[in-house]
Amino acid sequence: MVNSLWFKWKSLRLPWRKSRLVGQDLSGNTFWEFKDALNAGRWRRIVKFHPKTHYSDVKVSPQWHQWLRYVRETPPSVAEQQQDIVRQVQMKELARLADERWASKPSFLDQPKAQQSNPTIDAASQNQSNIAHDSAANVSKVENMPSAPAARTRSAEPTPKKEENPWLKADARGPGEAWQPESWSPKSQR
Known part of the structure; x- marks a missing residue:
């Protein structure tokens, strides 16, 4: 009661008043206008x-x-502020429903057989372990393959073309890592 009377008194535009209360929000903050000196x-x-607010x-x-x-x-009026709070609650509910649908x-x-069954497995780490397993299997296949002439003598029927792993051919170092600059020798200027 006392607060509302005080707010009404402070919100009056009187000629001698330097500042006036314009309004209050739902959190208890007050908004003021004053003449700039x-x-x-x-x-x-x-x-x-x-x-009392930090x-x-x-x-x-x-x-x-x-x-x-x-x-x-x-x-803004109090009704407009309350309407905005209702709008925010509705938006949060709609966002929650959209997240559930998603x-x-x-x-x-996800992998086809493991869709939504184990969400704790990280897809990236699963993919990396599959790549590492495939490259290790290809290395062992290449090491155990007989030489080309021996393979031709063993079977008369054509062998299916096997996929080559391009990462096995790649050099461990980059092309620029082996490069070294030539030593500088100044030429005489005569």
């Missing part, structure tokens, strides 16, 4: 936070932020 014709806008916990709603930055001319669909990144 340097620019007498301009009203400045500020917010005074609730005294500075890191202060949140100013977008409507009041727009009013503070002169984007909107009129301050999680229920199988992912193209």
Whole structure:
């Protein structure tokens, strides 16, 4: 009761008053306008936070932020602020439902047999272990292969062409790692 009377008194535009209360948000922050001493014709806008609120916990709603930055001319009403809270709750619920729909669909990144069965396995680590296993198998196949003439004498029927692993042919070092600059020898200028 006393607070509401005080707010009404402070919000009156009286000629001798240097600052006036414009409104209050749902968190208890008050918003004020005052005449700037340097620019007498301009009203400045500020917010005074609730005294029991820590500075890191202060949140100013977008409507009041727009009013503070002169984007909107009129301050938001209490009904508008409450309507925005309802809109935010509805948006969070819709986002939760969308996340549930997304999680229920199988992912193209999962393996066909293990879709959504074990979400703790990281797909990237699974893929890397498969590549390492395949390259190790290809190395053992290459080492155990007989030479080309011996392979021709063993069977008369054509052998299917085997896929070659391009990573086995690659040099362990890059092409520029073996390069060394030539020593510099100055030439005489005669």
